[in-house]
Amino acid sequence: MVHRFIKILVLHFSLAIAIISNCAAQDPTQYVNPFTGTQDMGHTFPGATVPFGMVQLSPDTDTIPFYENGEYNKEVYRYCAGYQYNDSTIVGFSHTHFNGTGHSDLGDFLVMPITGKVHLNPGTSSEPEKGYRSRFSHESETAQPGYYSVYLADYDVKAEHTATARVGIHQYTYPPNENRKIVLDLFHGIYNYDDKVIWSTLQLINDTLVVGYRQTQGWARDRKVFFAMAFSEKIQAYGFVNEKPEKYRGFWYNLNQDEPLPAASGKKLKAWFQFKPSLKMPTINGNDLNSQREPIPEILPPLKIKVALSAVSQEGALKNLQHEAPHWDFEKYRADAKNLWSAELSKITIEAGEKIMKNFYTGLYHAFMHPVIYQDIDGKYRGIDQGIHQANGFTNYTIFSLWDTFRALHPLFTIVQPDRTSDMINSMLAHQEQSPYNLLPIWSHYSNENWCMTGYHATAVIADALVKNIIGIDTAKALHAMKRTAWSPHYGQNKIYRIRGYVPFDDGAYSVTKTLEYSYNDWAILQVAKMTENNKLKRALRLRAENYRNVFDPETNLMRPKMHDKTWRSPFDPLSTHGQGFIEGNAYTYTCFVPHDIQGLSHLLGGIQNLSDLLDTLFTLPLPYENYSQSEDIESVGVIGNYVHGNEPGHHIPYLYNYTGEPWKSQAKIRQIMQKMYHPTPEGLCGNDDCGQMSAWYIFSAMGFYPVTPGTDQYVLGSPNIQKATIHLRDNKKFTIEVKNQSQENIYVQRVLYNDKEWHQSFITHEMLTQGGQIIFEMGNKINSKRGATPSGRPYSLSNEH
Secondary structure (H helix, E strand, O other): OHHHHHHHHHHHHHHHHHHHHHHHHHOHHHHOOOOOOOOOOOOOOOOEOOOOOOOOEEEEOOOOEOEEOOEEOHHHHHHOOOOOOOOOEEOEEEOOOOOOOOOOOOOOOEEEEEOOOOOOOOOOOOOHHHOOOEEOOHHHEEEEOOEEEEEEOOOOEEEEEEEOOOEEEEEEEOOOOOOEEEEEEOOOOOOEOOOOEEEEEEEEEEOOEEEEEEEEOOOOOOEEEEEEEEEOOOOOEEEEEEOOOOOOOOHHHHOOOOOOOOEEEEOOEEEEEEEOOOEEOOOOOHHHHHHOOOOOOEEOOOEEEEEEEEOOOHHHHHHHHHHHOOOOOHHHHHHHHHHHHHHHHOOEEEEOOHHHHHHHHHHHHHHOOOOEEOOOOOOEEEOOOOOEEEOOOOOOEEOEEHHHHOOOHHHHHHHHOHHHHHHHHHHHHHHHHHOOOOOOOOEEEOOEEOOOOOOOOHHHHHHHHHHOOOOOOOHHHHHHHHHHHHOOOOOOOHHHHHHHOOOOHHHOOOHHHHHHHHHHHHHHHHHHHOOOOOHHHHHHHHHHOOHHHHHEEOOOOEEOOEOOOOOEOOOOOOOOOOOOOOOOOOHHHHHOOOOOOHHHHHHHHOOHHHHHHHHHHHHHOOOOHHHOOOOOOOOHHHEEOOEEOOOHHHOOHHHHHHHOOOHHHHHHHHHHHHHHHEOOOOOOEOOOOHHHHHHHHHHHHHHOEEOOOEOEOEEEEOOOOOOEEEEEOHHHOEEEEEEEOOOOOOOEEEEEEEOOEEOOOOEEEHHHHHOOEEEEEEEEOOOOOOOOOOHHHOOOOHHHOO
């Protein structure tokens, strides 16, 4: 009997363990490491946010100024996300951040819990005690999807954060006998300088509520953010201080400035708030005295703060606060945030080794951070014209790093975020309508166009979505916006490009890059024009799609800057990334940037074998440091030969051997990159994550395919490093990827089956994915030189159209 009981007990225990393990396996948040990329080049942040949330509440670890002695301070580049893993102090916690960018802004409304004397300056990393910052260690720091926590050693305070889409939730546990204090710094920012804050205000509404706003000029030329800040306890004392008084003081200075006033404004505005200690001493009554019992003091709950944001108004911030954060249950907000992440990350479920699981889900986590929701709960948002608009029929988004994200991030969204894709494109179309230049966004954030980088890549994102039949987009309206952008005389030498078919080097920097990207963008517009009967437009775009030929130099067999008089620019250094007509890449990188016509490129080079030789050279030719030393976005950790994976212009290049009939070479390079350049550690990214593009490359590549040419419905095949993946689609459909004989050595594809039939092409289509089904990769450690060798199975090229 005893033995039988033990057997039953063991059986039940084993079953419980299996259920727990299964539940754990179904929660992908356990594989996310928000610290990945927070050291050096990744420029990610570890703080609390929800998928595509406007609030990204994260620690900032230093206050490096943008200018030093009137010159650009190169050290500021490390702080694009506000956080550097190697730092030992935290300045405070601000509510807006960029994930992985190569330039920066934001860092709004920094909050810091303190005890003791109030300092309103941040201090320095070497002497934090002279300011409000605090020392910390990673041993007492935790980051999970939707949650961040750290112990602030100088104050003996535990800081915890979570978020909703528009509200940051703070929880601070202080030592029991200390007066609890909060510093609010409206001057602090990322990429900050003395005159960045144009104006800011604070107003005490009641003893638990403060509202205000700030207007800044930086990467965004004119940016306004409003906030409403609610405390879980009554404010005991407070002070508002403007550290940069105006020269004209006006008659409001008749008010006694030595007394705390309930409202303040200025360019360097800071505040502090004090709350009673968390140790509540009991009231002693006669019964206690008679019984000689000593009453036990009560410990009050942690101090909680809710900070809601709006780009519209203080009233909008209050509405967002009331709707998204109506209660004070921190753990419920935390659980809700985790559940949101779990649901989004579960759109792709995979089976793989632990490192790959961590890389994959951390990448998907980073991919789902940007763009962000940019409207109030009632649908109002601030447009590019600085007017207040109502989003009807779509959710408005901002933070479009399109030079980076058109390549893989937005194509990923067409698969796993089709509804958000429609909303994002409608946000771009609204941007174009509001733009004084009638342009689609180039690189936009927070109601501003910052004009960063080259090309008009919103056209590629829109074309990609329409070709893939994403619903909810007005095709005629989209084509109009694309055409207005491509024919605009206001942007990036567009006018002379239209006339000459190329951008002359003596008419502006990055002339070759611009020519190549405009040519591809024009091809993308052509794909939408084909949906209409406008033959004149189609003919014009068809010609412009071949403008890449105008900067190809047959003498060097490379893309090369051409002068106004049609002579080639000399001297010419094809390895240099600086001053040669290219941006963040060199002649080898950009010679390969003809994603819409690789076959046409091979013709220019003299044949497929020459294209293959060019690719071989690119991956083996050493790139000396002096050739990229002036490009702060390139580091040696992201370089293989002359191929730079740490930056976006070459992300498609490893897949180009599929166009030469040698897909096994692509398979080897792709697996090498995934193994060498992605790690689930703070230094685990070999370059800026760039709003999720670096991560999206890994997500696609891990599953075995990649969108070389956004604007087609094709994904070019590679070498998956997972064992199995299931993409969960609309209407309960699933697309399953199964990898047989998976191992580190078995990097070569031997055979591909689609729905149990052999698949000979070097690509799959979007329709194959979205209608559901299964693809099987059979792997081995030897090259299969026959599969993908024939021209009939190669991916799309414009030159193959008849």
